[in-house]
Amino acid sequence: MPAKPAAHALDDLHACLRLAQLEANQTYDRQQDGQRWFSRFLRSLEDSGVELVQRTAKSLDYVPTDAVFQDVFSGWIPAPQARNLKFRRVASDILHGLKQPDLALLRSTSASSHMHIEFDLDDEGSHMAIVFYLCCATDPDSPRTHLRLHLHHLGAKLDAQAFEAGRSQVEKRLQALCNVDQL
Template sequence: MPTKPATQPWEDLHACLRLAQLGANQAHDRQQDGQRWFNHFLQGLEDIGIELFERTTKSINCVPTDAVFQDVFNGWIPAPQRRNLKFERVAKDILNGLKQPDLALLRSTSASSHLRIDFDLDDNGSPLAIIFHLCCATDPDAPRTRVTLLLDHMGAKLDTRAFEARRVQIENRLQAYSDLDQF
């Protein structure tokens, strides 16, 4: 068997993340059902040989103020979380939505799901993904004044043995999604 190029573990990790996202997209609407979408995404990762570790989950029911979002963005989540400007934009959209008289506008800006994936190396030099997910929804009892923020942060590492056992199946599934994109 030929030696794989040095980039292969990164490509394999990217392929697994992409396949899990495509599977979750097919099962759930990410913007309307963000938490179920994310759970499906995580299950898809585990099913194809990704080990999830050091998961931190937090649910915050709040009046969305600058102070609340500042706590989120300043890193209550443990390392290796870094500041993320996309989430600051989401916060501003939510705060602006609360000022609008039309509830439909508020729902469109606050019922949302945001996923960020960064890449790094573990202590052994193996590639890993750092996953940060924010799901935001209006509080059904107080939709004009309160939101629920569901935050998840974790590491994801490829189990190479489990992946190799499924490599052909994973590549075929990715190709099938690719073929669908052609239409």
């Protein structure tokens, strides 16, 4: 019997994440305006009844080399849950992805962004989404030689009371955007 409410909470959290992505996509181009896109994504999550927890954000200016990417993903970002090592796997997945030809564009284009979401349980057994967002753009002061890397890492938990109060609005907004998304 308890599995159904837990599965329903996961579905609700997933719906909020999808709604936030669709609303951000309607407002900003994620590849060309990644920072504002991500801000809109977070604002939409909060408006839907999702609590953002243990957020880490960092910006780095650098000369783009593989060594810099190795340093960035070597684990400086603390995981939202100390006992869970899933984030080490996420970082290694991203490092592996950067070696793939299709993601190597991250090192050579003027703007790029990547988001990875994992689902897990928090210490109380509630569903949580762990969001890792990376946005890369040319440094405005040295656009030909330097890049600026923005990293965001946070947990997103459904605030059941806040979500239930606005459930119908979330469902209507999601349905409207899903209809547009299918065109």
